Amino acid sequence: MADFKGIAEALIEGNAGKVKDLVQGAADEGEGPQKILDEGLIAGMEVVGVRFKNCEIYVPEVLVSARAMHAGMDILEPLLAASGAKARGVFIVGTVKGDLHDIGKNLVAMMLTGTGWKVVDLGVDVDAEKFVQTALDVDADVIGLSALLTTTMVNMKSVIELAKNKDCKAKIVVGGAPLTQSYADEIGADGYAPDAATASEIISSMG
Ligand code: B12
Structure with missing residues (x-):
């Protein structure tokens, strides 16, 4: 019998090898x-999100769980694509122009991937034109903007402003320490x- 609980636990522990084996x-x-995604990986990532929000675990643990999530997703992605499963929506995320901080942005991206969104990560130092043009090109539901500097x-x-001018319908969600x-x-x-778990809740309510 498939061990969904084991997958969730291995993800919470950040054991990428075990997640990979159990998912396979x-x-x-x-x-x-x-x-497998819902009852294994997402169930585990929800626990990670809640623990992070409650300050029971910190960034390093979340990143290790994120790596484990990716190990499982590498196996599931082609299977999901072949089965025609529909993503909850398309989320574009990036850190704004001039800003190179990406740890928080990566956590938000990982949490959204974990809750079934198709995530397009534009990286850091992204200008307005790129955010809006990509949103139009991929018909994004939500754009997430991260900034760590005042x-x-x-x-x-x-x-x-550019999204409004170009009649881009994607909702825009912002975050970052300041x-x-x-x-x-x-x-x-x-x-x-204010954090990745809340980001996931808010964005999921927009999908
Ligand atoms: C790590 C770090 C760096 C690393 C970045 C590495 C990387 N790959 O990201 C490096 C060393 C490169 C760096 C460089 C600089 N940094 Co710096 N850095 C930090 C530090 C210590 C931690 C940031 C971090 O990762 N936090 C952990 C993550 C998980 O938290 P987070 O980013 O806030 O993200 C959470 C939420 O904000 C939210 N969130 C984040 N993004 C989004 C997006 C959306 C859509 C949503 C909904 C939510 C959301 O969810 C996340 C997860 O819960 C902070 C101090 C601090 N305590 O914040 C300073 C800090 C941000 N840095 C600062 C400064 C000044 C700089 C530099 C200018 C330093 C310099 N003189 O060169 C440069 C700027 C470089 C640039 N152009 O960007 C200042 C900013 C001051 C200010 N008020 O503007 C800070 C506050 C340090 C300080 N006290 O002075 N930095």
Whole structure:
């Protein structure tokens, strides 16, 4: 019998090798990739998200679990594509122009991948044109903007303005240590989250 609980536990422990073996085992037994994703990987990642939010674990542990998640996803992705499973939506994420911080952005991307979104990660130092053009090209549902510097968070506003000018329908969610809900409101963002778990909740409600 497929060991979904074992997959979740191995992911929480950050044991990528074990996650890979158990996911492969479940797939070989004929379990559907969506079920393995939902009951194994996502179930585990939800626990990681809650523990991170409650400060029971910290960034290094989350990154190790993220690596384990990727090890499982490497096996499931081609199976999911072949089975025609539909992503919950398309989420574009990147760190704004002039800013090279990417740890928080990567956590948000990983959490969204873990909850079934198709994630397009544009990396760091991304200008407004690239965010908006990519959103239009891939018909994104949500754009996530990250900034860690008070000098770069102002660049979020240009993305929001350009999206409006180009009639881009994607919702825009912002985050990063210097951000606040009131700043997000001031620049006209559709959402703000202080951490990756809340980001996942807010963005999932937009899909
Ligand atoms: C690591 C780090 C670096 C690393 C970055 C490595 C990397 N690959 O990211 C390096 C060494 C490169 C670096 C460089 C610099 N840094 Co720096 N850096 C940090 C540090 C210590 C940690 C940031 C971090 O990763 N935190 C952990 C993650 C998990 O948290 P997070 O990013 O906030 O993300 C969470 C939330 O904010 C949210 N979130 C994040 N993004 C998004 C996006 C969306 C859409 C949503 C919804 C949510 C969301 O969810 C995340 C997960 O829970 C901070 C200090 C700090 N405590 O924040 C300084 C800090 C951000 N850096 C700072 C500075 C000044 C710099 C430099 C200018 C230093 C210099 N003089 O060269 C350069 C700038 C380089 C550049 N152009 O970007 C200052 C910023 C001050 C300010 N107010 O502007 C800080 C605050 C340090 C300080 N106290 O002075 N830095």
